[in-house]
Amino acid sequence: MNFSSALVTFPDKEWAKSIAEEIIKKKLxxxxxxxxxxxxxxWKGNINNENEVGAVFKIRSEDFEEFSECVRSLHPYEVPxxxxxxxxxxxxxxxxxxxxxxxxx
Amino acid sequence: MNFSSALVTFPDKEWAKSIAEEIIKKKLxxxxxxxxxxxxxxWKGNINNENEVGAVFKIRSEDFEEFSECVRSLHPYEVPxxxxxxxxxxxxxxxxxxxxxxxxx
Amino acid sequence: MNFSSALVTFPDKEWAKSIAEEIIKKKLxxxxxxxxxxxxxxWKGNINNENEVGAVFKIRSEDFEEFSECVRSLHPYEVPxxxxxxxxxxxxxxxxxxxxxxxxx
Numbered sequence: 001m002n003f004s005s006a007l008v009t010f011p012d013k014e015w016a017k018s019i020a021e022e023i024i025k026k027k028l029x030x031x032x033x034x035x036x037x038x039x040x041x042x043w044k045g046n047i048n049n050e051n052e053v054g055a056v057f058k059i060r061s062e063d064f065e066e067f068s069e070c071v072r073s074l075h076p077y078e079v080p081x082x083x084x085x086x087x088x089x090x091x092x093x094x095x096x097x098x099x100x101x102x103x104x105x
Numbered sequence: 106m107n108f109s110s111a112l113v114t115f116p117d118k119e120w121a122k123s124i125a126e127e128i129i130k131k132k133l134x135x136x137x138x139x140x141x142x143x144x145x146x147x148w149k150g151n152i153n154n155e156n157e158v159g160a161v162f163k164i165r166s167e168d169f170e171e172f173s174e175c176v177r178s179l180h181p182y183e184v185p186x187x188x189x190x191x192x193x194x195x196x197x198x199x200x201x202x203x204x205x206x207x208x209x210x
Numbered sequence: 211m212n213f214s215s216a217l218v219t220f221p222d223k224e225w226a227k228s229i230a231e232e233i234i235k236k237k238l239x240x241x242x243x244x245x246x247x248x249x250x251x252x253w254k255g256n257i258n259n260e261n262e263v264g265a266v267f268k269i270r271s272e273d274f275e276e277f278s279e280c281v282r283s284l285h286p287y288e289v290p291x292x293x294x295x296x297x298x299x300x301x302x303x304x305x306x307x308x309x310x311x312x313x314x315x
Contacts, residue, residue, distance in 0.1 A: 002191060005217075005295070007110075009138065011313075013248070019261075020250045024257055031291075033219065033253030033264055038118070040125045041136035042206040047129055049122075064194045072196065079202050081136075083163075083195040085110070085141055088214060089274045090281065090293040097289050101252045109298060112215075116245065142225070145230045146241035148212070152234055154227075159243055160259040169299045177301065184307050186241075188268075197244040 002061035003098050006083040007050050008084065009039065010069055016053040019074045028067045029057035030101035058098050107166035108203050109189040112177055114157050119155065121158040133172045134162035135206035144149045146210065162202050211272035213308050218281055219249060226263040229284045238277045239267035240311035260291050268308050271296065276308040 006029070010016035013034065020032035032055045039052045059067050061076075061084070068082045111134070115121035118139065125137035137160045144157045145204075164172050166189070173187045217261075220226035222268045223244065224264070238304035249262045269277050271294070278292045 004241060005293070006194075009314070013218075015246075017250065023221075024250060024252055031249060033247040033249050033262070034244055035140055035247045035264070037138040037140045038122075039136060039138050040122065040129060040301075042132075047126060052138070054140070058291075061193070068194075068196050079198045080196075081163075081199055083110070083192045083199065085190050085295050086193040087293045088271070088296040089216075091278050093295065094291055095291045100193075105209055111299075140245055142243040142245045143220070143227075144241060144243050145227065145234060147234055147237075152231060157243070158244070166298070173299075173301050184303045185301070186268075186304055188213075188297045188304065190295050190297040 002098060003090065003095055004059055004061045004064065005089045006057040006064065006067060007054060007056050007081065008057050009081040011052060011076060013053050015055050015076065016055050019053055019071060022074060023067065023070060024059065025069060025105045026046040027064055027102050028070055029054060029059045030098040032057045063102065106204060108192040108195065109164055109166045110192060111162040111164050111169065112186065112188040113160060113187060114186045115134060115160050116157060116181060118158050120181065121160050125160055128162065128175060132207050132209045133168055133184055134164045135203040136205065137162045152175065154170055154186060160176060165207050168207065211242060211309060213297045213300065213305055214269055214271045214274065216269050216274065216277060216290065216294040218262060219224050219247065219264050219291045220309055221262060223263050224285065226265050229281060232269065232284060233280060236280060237314045238273055238280055240271045240308040242267045263302040268310050270309060273312065
């Protein structure tokens with residue numbers, strides 16, 4: 001089984017926490033690490049600058065589609081940042097914890 | 106088209122913001138997420154400890170060389186950290202936004 | 211030679227700094243970038259919420275096993291987060307610095 005880290009950015013800590021808790025409750029991710037960021041980005045021709053909150057989720061790679069659909073259904077942005085990076089290596093017990101935390105009926 | 110996240114570290118927020126804005130203006134990246142870090146590193150035989158600012162840029166994978174040359178030309182360090190990680194998955198609209206934000210004539 | 215970024219999470223800055231310094235002294239990593247996170251995670255059926263410290267280490271990919279065994283031997287958690295992501299691209303001088311900083315007799 002392959003695992004990934006999925007990065008999503010949010011307007012603030014409240015949005016990040018409420019969506020992260022919902023995703024983890026639904027067992028679409030085992031955990032989320034939240035951290036403050038200052039985002040500089042191009043949007044409709046302008047360069048903008050916002051304080052945001054990033055969240056790195058640990059997921060099964062096969063769940064990315066279901067994970068991203070659930071995030072999108074809850075997220076306030078028109079085009080939220082939802083990308084993932086393959087975990088190339090991990091300790092057996094930790095990866096097994098991700099697997100167990102994402103078993104859905 | 107493949108996309109990547111490129112990580113660069115800077116001495117402080119001012120350096121990070123000015124270089125990030127320049128890179129995004131030149132459409133070598135769609136965005137940059139800046140965050141505070143404490144860096145512990147080996148340099149010329151000693152272990153040093155500095156407060157720095159990390160920045161994760163979203164780029165086209167094919168642009169890494171041009172991106173890193175531009176960062177280097179602006180960066181104050183002798184050997185700046187410029188590495189990238191392949192984005193294995195992403196929502197179509199978000200990846201398309203990266204593509205559109207990095208179209209150069 | 212392949213290189214990776216290894217992510218480990220710690221209870222606080224003191225744990226992160228002491229283990230990171232030990233790992234770098236042993237040349238199992240070239241550097242560590244520490245940053246504050248709020249972690250939301252599922253553990254034994256409950257969803258918990260803790261302030262932690264994340265650390266991203268730069269390592270040789272071939273050293274992951276020795277790196278993770280050393281981290282585990284020093285880490286206070288029962289199942290610490292120890293995962294890695296392949297560096298797909300990097301500037302020659304920076305990657306060479308990682309190589310040189312992780313030469314062990």
